Amino acid sequence: MTEWLQGAEPLPILDQASVSLAREQVRRLSAQLGLSTTAAESMAVVATELAQNQLVHARQGTFTTHKVERAGVVGVEIVAADRGAGIASPTRALEEHGSTAGGLGSGLAGARRLSDEIDFDVRHGEGTCIRARKWQRPVPWRSEVAIIGRPLANEDVSGDDAAFFRLGETLTLGVADGLGHGPEAREASARAIAVLKESSSSRLEDILRECDAPLFETRGTVMAVARIDPKAQLVEHACVGNVQARLYRPRETQRFASHPGVLGAPKQGRRFRTETFPLQTNDVLVMFSDGLSTKVDISEELLLLWQHPIVIAEHILNRFGQSHDDAIVLVAR
Numbered sequence: 001m002t003e004w005l006q007g008a009e010p011l012p013i014l015d016q017a018s019v020s021l022a023r024e025q026v027r028r029l030s031a032q033l034g035l036s037t038t039a040a041e042s043m044a045v046v047a048t049e050l051a052q053n054q055l056v057h058a059r060q061g062t063f064t065t066h067k068v069e070r071a072g073v074v075g076v077e078i079v080a081a082d083r084g085a086g087i088a089s090p091t092r093a094l095e096e097h098g099s100t101a102g103g104l105g106s107g108l109a110g111a112r113r114l115s116d117e118i119d120f121d122v123r124h125g126e127g128t129c130i131r132a133r134k135w136q137r138p139v140p141w142r143s144e145v146a147i148i149g150r151p152l153a154n155e156d157v158s159g160d161d162a163a164f165f166r167l168g169e170t171l172t173l174g175v176a177d178g179l180g181h182g183p184e185a186r187e188a189s190a191r192a193i194a195v196l197k198e199s200s201s202s203r204l205e206d207i208l209r210e211c212d213a214p215l216f217e218t219r220g221t222v223m224a225v226a227r228i229d230p231k232a233q234l235v236e237h238a239c240v241g242n243v244q245a246r247l248y249r250p251r252e253t254q255r256f257a258s259h260p261g262v263l264g265a266p267k268q269g270r271r272f273r274t275e276t277f278p279l280q281t282n283d284v285l286v287m288f289s290d291g292l293s294t295k296v297d298i299s300e301e302l303l304l305l306w307q308h309p310i311v312i313a314e315h316i317l318n319r320f321g322q323s324h325d326d327a328i329v330l331v332a333r
């Protein structure tokens, strides 16, 4: 939760009064930032749906809103994080009509329709974090990310972790798989993700190198890190161990390389390499742990490639997830 909220002072969603407070916070910030009344009211509805959703479906719902900026355009971002069971099927939730207020659906379809962009981080058995953004005027590129993860059957905690950080005009992403599965594996992968957060503007090979020392006492982890730079139209990638990263576009797949080994090794100061590839608009970056078959291929699924990243991620997890390991998928466009 702390990672998701990134230091913001969150509003706990406990009752209808806190849902109203959330809505008011969004109205106030939207007005401050000069969003149109229509845009501000749309985000007020998004806030209501997300907070109401937490009240009905989750535990320890928290809500925060803050200013975001892209290419000189300001916007409002709502962050709704909870410790619920994780949305069972985000794809189905996005297809549902109606709102939580009406008791019909989860309200997510409405939240998506009314915001410009929406990110999902769904961890089955652990919680959900949703980020919805609206811009004051059109932005030169769209950016949406989805993570979906689940522990091994009969376990509470997944050994896999993932995160993404928007910094300036770039988006830095990471997927880590702690050796083995369960809580001890998670301790290793979570530490690597913490290093990624601290160093999210560093060169990718340096981020990997910085993981060795803090992970020395853990089981160790494998990790892939990537950075999307839409302005430069480039994607960078660096990886240690068995985490797959691929760039998909219709009928084309770009696979990224990996260094053998594990992070947290006694031999420190190792040198890794960052690869760089050209990025086209609408390219889909997919990163996943070895809880998924390496046969993952969506380059021929032309309609799927246009779907929201969470729909792509859920499809990949359901179709290629292996029952003998915990699994995580990150999808970015």
Ligand SMILES: [Mn+2]
Pocket (backbone or CB within 6 Å): 177, 180, 289, 290, 291, 325, 326
């Ligand atoms: Mn694994």
